Amino acid sequence: MGAWGTAISSNDTHADIYGEFFDLYNEGLNVAEISKKLIVANQEIIDDSDDCNNFWFALAKAQWECKQLDKDIFDRVKKIIETDADLETWRKLDADEKDIKKRKIVLEKFLADLQTERPKPKSRKKKIIRQPVFEKGDCLTFKLVNGNYSGAVVLEAVKDTEYGYNLIASTRINQPAKPTKKDFENAEVLLLNYASWDNKQNVSWYLPLRHKAVAHLIEKVDNMDVELNYDRNTSMLGGVGDFDIWFIEVANKQFESEQTKEKPTSRKSINEFTRNKSKWKFW
Structure with a gap:
């Protein structure tokens, strides 16, 4: 899972999926097309019980920021949070109970945010070109x-x-x-x-x-x-x-x-x- 904190975005899977979503969004693709591409391309993560929640959280957050949160995606995330499925995953991975309590608060706030309406969709950005921090070799x-x-x-x-x-x-x-x-x-x-x-x-x-x-x-x-x-x-x-x-x-x-x-x-x-x-x- 590669988590470095209890926040929704504090794990490698969320970072990758959220980043890939907005890479495609900034290239001009529509939200439905992007979502379909990510689901098809990430079946291994979706089938991984330890990591799949992070995928759906990232996709839901990205869709919500674009004011196009799909009802099926929202319902899936709502079920994960309300049944404590994500917290059980953290327990299975031997997370500290203090972190689990923090995670529960984060999840509840995340669900509440998804149920609010954003004033406007996130703007598309011109892609910034970056160089790697290390050289080959x-x-x-x-x-x-x-x-x-x-x-x-x-x-x-x-x-x-x-x-x-x-x-x-x-x-x-x-x-x-x-x-x-x-x-x-x-x-x-x-x-x-x-x-x-x-x-x-x-x-x-x-x-x-x-x-x-x-x-x-x-x-x-x-x-x-x-x-x-x-x-x-x-x-x-x-x-x-x-x-x-x-x-x-x-x-x-x-x-x-x-x-x-x-x-x-x-x-x-x-x-x-x-x-x-x-x-x-x-x-």
Whole structure:
């Protein structure tokens, strides 16, 4: 779910769906057409009981802001809130009861807002072109709670778009000394097996919504060659909006888990994500 707070908009799914909605809205598409496109394109999220509520909340909020809230969408959101289905999801994900109480207040206010009439629809905006915060091949390092350095490699930088995505791969670097370019070139990709993860590779598209708040935690130490190209539009890799949660905190949790649990049995080198295999030589 990738939540960083109890607000309706404080999670990765909401950020992605709401952002995609207004990308299309600002391109001139009508609300009904946009909604249909998003529903068709996001069936995996809709079928995910842990995350589907965030999809419907984002869609309802966007439609409401355009003064075109669909009755079926409203009824779906109303049922989710009035039956406490969303709160039960938070409990299932081990959320703190204090946060659940805050979430309940937020949901009730959100439902009340949806039942009010906006004075006028949100205006369409001219698209702003942004650049990604990292360059392709950047070797990024950050401190772990154990005092060691870890790191990640930027596999792609999508330029001249509204958000400026980077594709980032976490590594298994976990060492006292600040990593060098060679350390990154020889690194393995971080696979996750803590909690319920099953050897999941921690490689995601990074949408820098809150990057200014965490930029001081990250240092670029060098830049390495990345021969492969990645397309955000056709990629099956998911997106995240918080570097501190999805790269730093996840690394902390994985390495902490390995103190009492075997590390993943699978291995993936960073070379598998950076080098063109057709150029590899074996001797």
